[in-house]
Amino acid sequence: MKNMPNELAPCGVFCGACPSFNNTCLGCTSDSKEQERTSKWGCKIRNCCYNIEERNFCIDCSQFPCKKYRKKLLYTHQGDPKFRYRHEIPEIFEKMKEIGIHNYLKFQKQRWSCPHCGGTVHFYHYKCSKCRKEVRV
């Protein structure tokens, strides 16, 4: 499964809604050296999901959500609404199994689109990147 959409991180975070996406970063899926943000290459979750042969999503793993996952994503910034996009993953990620990667990507793009102008809504801020309106995702 090498050709995964750049918007979908293996952990279930929607890279397409990250302020760095297509800015300093091409998404967790990308191995391109042409991007500034390279910290992802040291990510324990990414390294667990990706090896030369295979690229997987955490949701397909029998240990999901495993200890490293809980430590890095679910138990960090608990109660902080800016990090809701992390804490909601287990619930939302299940959808990928039901509807498939392609439809899941569509669903996420839709979710993170501004209802006012169609711009991308970014996590952390929960604001549209174009019209700057606050959006409840």
Ligand SMILES: [Zn+2]
């Ligand atoms: Zn907007």
